[in-house]
Every structure is written in C-alpha cells, then in structure tokens.
Amino acid sequence: MDIKKLGKYSRAPSFFFVVGSLTLLVCIATLSKFYSLRTFVISDTFCNFSNPVRDGSADKYMKQTLDTVIQKIKEEINNTRDLPDESSHGPRFSAFLVDILGMIELVQESLPHIDTSELQNGEPHAVHPLVRRKQNSDAAEYFLIEEIRKYVRIKPNRLRKQNFMGANGTFTSIGHSCFIMKKELEEYMDYDIGDICQDDWRLAQKLMVHGCDPLPRRRCLSRAPQLYTKPLPISESLWTLPDNRNVRWSQYLCKNFSCLANNVTRKGFFKCADCFNFTHHELPRWIIPEYQDPSSNLTADFLITEVLDLNPGEIRIGLDFSIGTGTFAARMREHNVTIVSASINLGAPFNEMIALRGLIPLYLTINQRLPFFDNTLDLIHTTRFLDGWIDFVLLDFVLYDWDRVLRPGGLLWIDSFFCLKEDLNDYLESFKMLRYKKHKWVTIPKIDKDDKEVFFSAVLEKPPRPF
Numbered sequence: 515m516d517i518k519k520l521g522k523y524s525r526a527p528s529f530f531f532v533v534g535s536l537t538l539l540v541c542i543a544t545l546s547k548f549y550s551l552r553t554f555v556i557s558d559t560f561c562n563f564s565n566p567v568r569d570g571s572a573d574k575y576m577k578q579t580l581d582t583v584i585q586k587i588k589e590e591i592n593n594t595r596d597l598p599d600e601s602s603h604g605p606r607f608s609a610f611l612v613d614i615l616g617m618i619e620l621v622q623e624s625l626p627h628i629d630t631s632e633l634q635n636g637e638p639h640a641v642h643p644l645v646r647r648k649q650n651s652d653a654a655e656y657f658l659i660e661e662i663r664k665y666v667r668i669k670p671n672r673l674r675k676q677n678f679m680g681a682n683g684t685f686t687s688i689g690h691s692c693f694i695m696k697k698e699l700e701e702y703m704d705y706d707i708g709d710i711c712q713d714d715w716r717l718a719q720k721l722m723v724h725g726c727d728p729l730p731r732r733r734c735l736s737r738a739p740q741l742y743t744k745p746l747p748i749s750e751s752l753w754t755l756p757d758n759r760n761v762r763w764s765q766y767l768c769k770n771f772s773c774l775a776n777n778v779t780r781k782g783f784f785k786c787a788d789c790f791n792f793t794h795h796e797l798p799r800w801i802i803p804e805y806q807d808p809s810s811n812l813t814a815d816f817l818i819t820e821v822l823d824l825n826p827g828e829i830r831i832g833l834d835f836s837i838g839t840g841t842f843a844a845r846m847r848e849h850n851v852t853i854v855s856a857s858i859n860l861g862a863p864f865n866e867m868i869a870l871r872g873l874i875p876l877y878l879t880i881n882q883r884l885p886f887f888d889n890t891l892d893l894i895h896t897t898r899f900l901d902g903w904i905d906f907v908l909l910d911f912v913l914y915d916w917d918r919v920l921r922p923g924g925l926l927w928i929d930s931f932f933c934l935k936e937d938l939n940d941y942l943e944s945f946k947m948l949r950y951k952k953h954k955w956v957t958i959p960k961i962d963k964d965d966k967e968v969f970f971s972a973v974l975e976k977p978p979r980p981f
C-alpha cells in the first residue's frame with residue numbers, strides 16, 4: 515500500500531523531468547539542424563543555456579549536456595522498471611523514455627566526437643572543426659556529393675611532417691555560403707572525374723556572387739571553344755574585336771562580338787552596354803573628357819595623363835576594379851603601366867575579351883580579400899562597380915583592403931562613382947576616412963535621372979605611415 519503510494523508520488527516529478535528533457539531535446543534538435551553552419555554563423559541565441567559557454571567550447575558543452583540527459587533518462591528508465599507494474603502508466607512511461615533516449619542518442623551520434631577529458635580540465639583548446647573527428651569531418655559530412663567531401667577535408671601532408679611552408683596539411687577552403695547553397699553546389703560538383711565538365715560557368719559564377727567563394731576546384735576538363743584560333747599579335751589585339759570563335763557563346767544573348775558592340779542590340783551588361791564598341795565608345799575614354807552636357811564644362815572624367823603626371827614615372831603596376839573590356843588597362847599599357855583588370859562575366863564575356871586583347875583579366879568577385887600583398891600596388895582604379903548600391907560597411911571593408919594593398923604614395927582613383935544626392939555625404943565620409951591626400955575631388959550632378967543622382971570622382975594618394 516505504502517509502496518504503491520510512494521510509487522505514484524515518485525512518478526510525479528519524473529513527468530516534470532520528461533517535459534524538461536523534451537524541451538531540451540527540441541532545443542538540441544534545432545541546434546543540430548544548424549550544426550554544420552554553426553562554425554560560420556554565430557547562433558548562440560538559439561538556445562540560451564544557463565551556463566554561458568563561449569563559441570569554441572559550445573560543442574563540448576552540448577556534448578556534455580547530451581551525456582547528462584542520456585544518463586538521467588537511463589536512471590529514470592531503471593527507476594520506472596523497479597516500480598510495481600500494476601499501474602498502467604509504468605510500461606507506457608518506460609517505453610516513452612526509451613523512445614526519447616533513442617532520439618537523443620541519434621543526435622549525439624551526429625555530433626563530432628569530442629574528447630570529454632579536455633572538457634574536464636577546462637582548457638578551451640581550439641580544434642579545427644574539420645580535424646576534430648578522426649575519419650570524417652562534419653563540414654564534409656554536410657554535403658552528399660563525394661567530390662565536395664573530398665575537397666573540403668583537410669589533406670594531411672604525406673609522411674605526417676610539416677611541409678616547407680610550415681603547415682601540417684593543406685586546407686582547401688570554400689566560401690561559407692556554399693553551405694547555404696548546398697543544392698547548387700552539389701549540382702556543380704556532380705561530375706565524373708577526368709571527364710568533360712558541364713557547360714556550367716554561369717552556375718559557378720552564381721555560386722561565387724552569392725558568397726560560395728572560393729568555389730571548390732573540380733577534377734574535370736573544362737569546356738573550350740570548338741575552334742580556337744591564334745590570338746592577334748599585341749600590336750593589333752588591343753583595339754580590334756577578337757575572333758568570335760575564341761569565346762563560348764552558349765550562355766549569352768549575343769553570339770558574336772559585333773552584336774555586343776552594336777548599340778542597337780544592347781544585349782550585354784547594362785552598365786557597360788557600349789564597352790565593346792571600340793571605334794566609338796571606348797576609343798576616347800581617359801583621353802578626351804566626356805561632357806554630359808556639351809554646353810557646360812562639367813565632367814567627372816579625369817585623363818590618364820593628368821593622373822600619371824601627379825607623380826611622374828612612379829606609377830608602374832595597378833589594379834582596375836571595374837566592369838569593362840579592359841580599355842583602361844589598354845590605355846595604361848601605352849604609358850608602360852601594367853594593369854590587372856578585375857571583372858566578372860555579367861551578361862557578356864568580359865574576361866575573355868580582356869584576355870583576347872592581350873591584357874590580364876582577374877576573375878574576382880567583391881566578396882574576397884584582394885590577392886595582393888600589403889603595400890604593393892601603385893594604383894587602384896575603379897569605375898561602374900562601387901556605386902550607390904553598396905552597403906556602407908561593405909564599402910569600408912573594401913576601402914581598407916584597397917588601402918592595404920596600395921603602397922605609400924600609391925593612388926586611388928575613384929572614377930565616376932554615382933549615388934543618390936542624399937547618400938553622397940555618407941559615401942564621401944567613407945572616402946575621407948582613409949585620410950588620403952586629395953589630388954582631385956569633384957562632385958557633379960548626374961543629368962539623366964530627374965536630377966536625383968550625382969557623380970563623384972577623386973584621385974587620392976595614400977600617405978606614408980611611419981609606424
């Protein structure tokens with residue numbers, strides 16, 4: 515009699531426990547769903563654990579919590595078994611607990627195995643998420659396509675020694691948005707090793723533009739134009755439309771260069787619809803200023819000679835971060851300045867065009883740190899790229915990165931940046947923040963759009979930093 519009563523009472527708190535553990539389970543399930551992303555996306559608001567364990571050790575904490583929950587459920591199952599089973603609740607309750615136990619253990623299984631001894635001595639020893647697990651890594655596990663898993667995994671050096679660069683392995687990296695664009699990336703990486711790749715550069719570019727950048731490398735043979743003709747000699751190539759056969763046109767509206775150059779078709783990128791017209795649009799750029807309104811002297815254009823004369827003979831190498839066909843680099847070449855043209859293929863084969871002109875295309879999105887070392891370039895020029903669309907914080911990151919690669923005395927040429935009038939001051943603040951010497955600085959109204967927009971151009975010089 516007494517024992518029965520006791521049994522009844524002892525079961526009461528266990529229901530509270532079950533409710534509690536269910537809540538926890540839901541919490542853990544949510545976490546584990548986002549688990550693969552967690553090292554990339556700060557998500558410590560999902561579950562506000564009472565014990566505030568910071569980012570790196572959160573995994574361990576989760577594991578510890580799971581262990582505790584499992585232990586408690588096991589104890590509870592033991593207790594329930596010990597109860598006299600005349601009550602109908604006993605077996606049902608027990609079965610319920612076993613069920614939950616199975617689910618939690620499944621979640622635990624899907625976690626990377628963490629040495630809990632590390633946990634005890636409390637040292638927050640940072641372990642790379644991709645090496646935590648001996649055979650498999652969680653980021654690799656996230657993808658279903660074997661080629662992605664193989665690519666993402668850290669490749670230890672043979673002989674298990676450091677290589678000449680001082681690294682224990684090779685860390686092939688992918689952009690964090692690759693995890694968000696799982697489906698597209700899996701489509702991109704689904705190929706037969708050694709075979710011809712799909713005609714999917716557009717998918718690749720889409721992935722890159724959306725932050726899956728760097729994109730994994732592939733082990734298939736890229737497609738090439740069917741009949742590639744010899745490029746023109748440099749004396750001709752700079753100002754001649756190349757052979758149409760040297761470009762793969764399948765993903766473009768235009769199927770030849772004359773279509774792109776013709777201002778009737780306008781099938782290229784809208785910001786650069788006439789960039790392929792060498793004879794008219796491109797020829798005078800940076801040689802003759804363009805006036806929006808012929809009746810006034812207002813222009814945001816500076817001439818190459820004006821800019822080079824600021825520091826004669828000092829400008830030898832630089833970067834043009836624009837959308838275009840490389841005309842800036844072509845003109846600078848005439849002044850013996852080597853310019854690398856960063857561009858992506860928005861609606862037209864800009865990279866192929868730049869290369870066929872005999873200039874260097876750099877296929878690069880705005881997402882990445884520039885692949886140049888600090889204090890190396892003499893000049894950075896930009897036009898038609900950073901405009902009124904750009905987020906202020908992003909602009910800051912971009913400008914500081916440009917500052918990093920510019921050498922002291924190097925020039926930053928902002929060419930016809932345009933934005934809404936009301937945004938101008940905020941953008942100008944960003945440019946001023948670099949505290950560069952102002953060689954040129956003009957703001958003029960942009961005439962087309964109801965007078966709501968303005969052009970801004972500047973040539974700025976990075977000061978020496980003697981510290």
Ligand SMILES: *[C@@H]1O[C@H](CO)[C@@H](O)[C@H](O)[C@H]1NC(C)=O
Pocket residue numbers: 559562563564
């Ligand atoms: C998390 O819990 C702490 C107290 O443990 C509290 O101060 C904090 O506001 C909570 N944060 C959120 C996002 O709930």
Ligand SMILES: *[C@@H]1O[C@H](CO)[C@@H](O)[C@H](O)[C@H]1NC(C)=O
Pocket residue numbers: 585588589592
């Ligand atoms: C449950 O009971 C069995 C034997 O009755 C025992 O071996 C086991 O350690 C107990 N488990 C827990 C978690 O108490």
Ligand SMILES: *[C@@H]1O[C@H](CO)[C@@H](O)[C@H](O)[C@H]1NC(C)=O
Pocket residue numbers: 676682
């Ligand atoms: C590289 O390996 C050595 C020896 O195996 C080890 O002592 C060192 O900590 C490792 N370095 C890194 C960065 O993992």
Ligand SMILES: *[C@@H]1O[C@H](CO)[C@@H](O)[C@H](O)[C@H]1NC(C)=O
Pocket residue numbers: 767768769770772773
């Ligand atoms: C170029 O393409 C356009 C339409 O895309 C076509 O009308 C024209 O005939 C083509 N020109 C050449 C030279 O192939």
Ligand SMILES: *[C@@H]1O[C@H](CO)[C@@H](O)[C@H](O)[C@H]1NC(C)=O
Pocket residue numbers: 772775776777791793794795
């Ligand atoms: C370039 O533009 C001019 C006028 O804007 C046009 O007459 C000429 O045909 C264009 N060039 C090509 C190759 O289409």
Ligand SMILES: *[C@@H]1O[C@H](CO)[C@@H](O)[C@H](O)[C@H]1NC(C)=O
Pocket residue numbers: 777778
């Ligand atoms: C081509 O563009 C120029 C100016 O960019 C314009 O004057 C001319 O009328 C255009 N030609 C055609 C056929 O649209």
Ligand SMILES: *[C@@H]1O[C@H](CO)[C@@H](O)[C@H](O)[C@H]1NC(C)=O
Pocket residue numbers: 809810811
């Ligand atoms: C533009 O400038 C030139 C010389 O710099 C001058 O001769 C001309 O009158 C100016 N035109 C206008 C419309 O101001």
Ligand SMILES: *[C@@H]1O[C@H](CO)[C@@H](O)[C@H](O)[C@H]1NC(C)=O
Pocket residue numbers: 848849850
């Ligand atoms: C470029 O270099 C060549 C060869 O060194 C020289 O003949 C030419 O005058 C230079 N051009 C300019 C604009 O400096």
